[in-house]
Amino acid sequence: MKSTQGEVYKRREVILQRLKSQGNVSVNDLADELKVSVITIRRDLALFEKKRMIERTYGGAQYIEGTVNNEYDIATDIQHIYEDTTREQIAIKAMEMLPSDGTVYFNSGLTTNAILKRIPNSNLNIITNNLLTLFNAPTENSIQFTGGDVSEKHNSFVGNIALHIIHSNRAKICFIGTGGISSRLVTTHSLLESLVNRAMIENTDGPKVVVAQGYKIGREHNFMTTPTSLITHLITDSSADKDILEAIRAQGVTIIIADQSITK
Structure with missing residues (x-):
């Protein structure tokens, strides 16, 4: 088992x-x-x-x-290993949803960056505000950074320039990392981040995919990205609360458990 x-x-x-x-x-x-x-x-x-x-x-x-050094360090180290492992599992599953060409939005964050690191040379036009991608994304791909004001805390571009670039394009699919997702809302810690995330979702014609590790399921933060009912997919891991996943599924969202099979 x-x-x-x-x-x-x-x-x-x-x-x-x-x-x-x-x-x-x-x-x-x-x-x-x-x-x-x-x-x-x-x-x-x-x-x-x-x-x-x-x-x-x-x-x-x-x-x-x-x-x-102590019991706290053990728990912290295990948590980091868990996060690294589940992040990679989510990235692998997200890769299966990538189109062969066209524009794809990726917002900021470690999980979306894990996906970006895995994308092979392709015909995709990647648009992102993720500053981490500057350092480790494959150089063979077409990557357009939104530009804008730099949020050092979140390693991202935010503000009017970033929003203008996003509103000037249409994507086939978007991948959105988040601070929390409940049956009601997709939320984050930052107002400026939430505006960029929302713009990506609003300017995507196809699947709107939230990627979130299990411990984020059920959390709500101060700033709303979108109502949960407006996303199409959630990719998470099997540590997520099953009752909350069922409530999210009831909103019409396809739930993908990265270390299991797809359930609808």
């Missing part, structure tokens, strides 16, 4: 606690204790190794002293 994101989170927290307390762990022992396959444990350890928290040894792993 496939593990939920919550189960994965808890398992990795146990592994990291064992590493910190014991100094080293055995793959076989962890698999027996946590009742999962050795392949699953190796995958978990590979993530810790990528974060330079452990060194792999024959049949196990050794903790690198000083990388985790």
Whole structure:
């Protein structure tokens, strides 16, 4: 049976606690204790190794002293790994919705940036206010930045120039990262960000896709991007609250769980 994101989170927290307390762990022992396959444990350890928290040894792993100082750090590190993993899963699923050509809007944020990093050389005309894309998006693609006022806090372009560029184009599809989505509203922390997000949605002829990790489902922030009923798709992960997802689905939104199959 496939593990939920919550189960994965808890398992990795146990592994990291064992590493910190014991100094080293055995793959076989962890698999027996946590009742999962050795392949699953190796995958978990590979993530810790990528974060330079452990060194792999024959049949196990050794903790690198000083990388985790206390219980808070363990929870924080696990949360970061969880966020990185689910963000990539959402990006992979979003790639399946990309058209072969035409204009696509991407707003600012880490999740939309994860999608942008994965787009191969294509005939797409990408329009974005995402400043992170300046540093890591493939250079082969046509990427048009909206320009405008720079929001350093959100790594984005905002303001009248950004809005003008968006209103001057029409997109086949848009991908919108968000601070929160409930059955009523898609919301964010920033008024200026919400205006850009709303303009992208209003100037998209096809699917209007919100990408949000599970912990954002059910949250509402101060500034509305759009009523939830006006988006067409939500891509999230299996840690999202199931009752809230059902309420969002009732608004006519197609729910896509990045680590499961599509449900409608």
